[in-house]
Amino acid sequence: MGLSSLKVVILCGGLGTRIRGVDDDVPKPMIRIGDEPILVHIMRYYASWGHREFVLCLGYKGDVIRSYFTERGTVTARDGADFAVVVPDPAGDWRVTLADTGLNTMTGGRVARALRHVNGESFMLTYGDGVTDVNVDELLASHDRHDRAMTLTAVRPPSRFGEVRYGPDGVATSFNEKPQTSEGRISGGYFVCRPTVAGYLSERDDLVFEVEPMKNMVRDGQLSVFEHDGFWQCMDTHRDWELLNELLQRNEAPWKR
Numbered sequence: 001m002g003l004s005s006l007k008v009v010i011l012c013g014g015l016g017t018r019i020r021g022v023d024d025d026v027p028k029p030m031i032r033i034g035d036e037p038i039l040v041h042i043m044r045y046y047a048s049w050g051h052r053e054f055v056l057c058l059g060y061k062g063d064v065i066r067s068y069f070t071e072r073g074t075v076t077a078r079d080g081a082d083f084a085v086v087v088p089d090p091a092g093d094w095r096v097t098l099a100d101t102g103l104n105t106m107t108g109g110r111v112a113r114a115l116r117h118v119n120g121e122s123f124m125l126t127y128g129d130g131v132t133d134v135n136v137d138e139l140l141a142s143h144d145r146h147d148r149a150m151t152l153t154a155v156r157p158p159s160r161f162g163e164v165r166y167g168p169d170g171v172a173t174s175f176n177e178k179p180q181t182s183e184g185r186i187s188g189g190y191f192v193c194r195p196t197v198a199g200y201l202s203e204r205d206d207l208v209f210e211v212e213p214m215k216n217m218v219r220d221g222q223l224s225v226f227e228h229d230g231f232w233q234c235m236d237t238h239r240d241w242e243l244l245n246e247l248l249q250r251n252e253a254p255w256k257r
Contacts, residue, residue, distance in 0.1 A: 007053040007124070008124045008126070009126075010055070011057050014027075014028060019240075022238055027065060029042075033131075037068070038131065041256075042131060049136040049137065056099060059103055072088075073086050084097050099117055106206055108204070109204050111197075122193060122195060129234055131244065131253075131255040134188075138226075142224070148223060149220075149223070152191055153189065153228050154226065156185055157185075188232045230254065
């Protein structure tokens with residue numbers, strides 16, 4: 001596979017119920033960080049590594065995402081509810097497939113329905129609500145070395161609460177607003193998949209990617225792990241959204257390259 005350009009499949013169809021109140025008129029991936037939706041930040045990050053072909057798995061309020069890209073690009077093909085769009089970018093045009101993967105489909109079903117757009121090739125996969133500074137070249141090289149169906153980027157989750165340390169006298173010695181936890185790792189998305197992933201999927205509406213497919217990959221020894229100790233942040237809550245905007249406003253956004 002090498003470090004050649006891969007298509008990037010992005011899950012954009014969920015309800016995003018935990019972040020209600022920021023902007024209820026748009027799906028979660030279209031909530032803005034600064035002037036652009038978080039989805040565009042994610043796509044721009046991949047594009048900075050040379051990966052400019054995207055398959056967006058649409059569901060809840062997918063028309064908002066569809067309109068955003070068709071208004072900014074040129075529609076080159078249409079297949080039912082699916083659109084292919086070329087979006088101009090100074091660093092190289094993006095080729096975006098807007099794939100209708102169903103209103104209530106779970107993540108596994110969405111990935112399965114996106115497979116026809118990756119043409120039996122290896123591809124990258126992530127969620128439409130998390131940003132990182134992961135080294136994509138190193139991630140792909142690790143995936144190549146392990147030769148498994150899928151590689152998962154394992155991150156240390158940021159704490160949801162401020163961490164305070166204090167001495168026996170009850171006086172605080174330090175306070176860290178958003179520390180990374182030192183114990184354990186979680187899936188940060190930013191997967192790399194071989195075509196053999198298809199054998200773990202079906203287009204069932206209720207298929208959750210993180211349950212049956214991933215557990216079966218573990219059972220078969222087909223899930224490898226790439227450890228990332230740098231920045232990673234999902235946008236699950238109003239506070240997460242505020243944090244990401246603060247980082248961008250201070251020109252301290254690690255995902256900007």
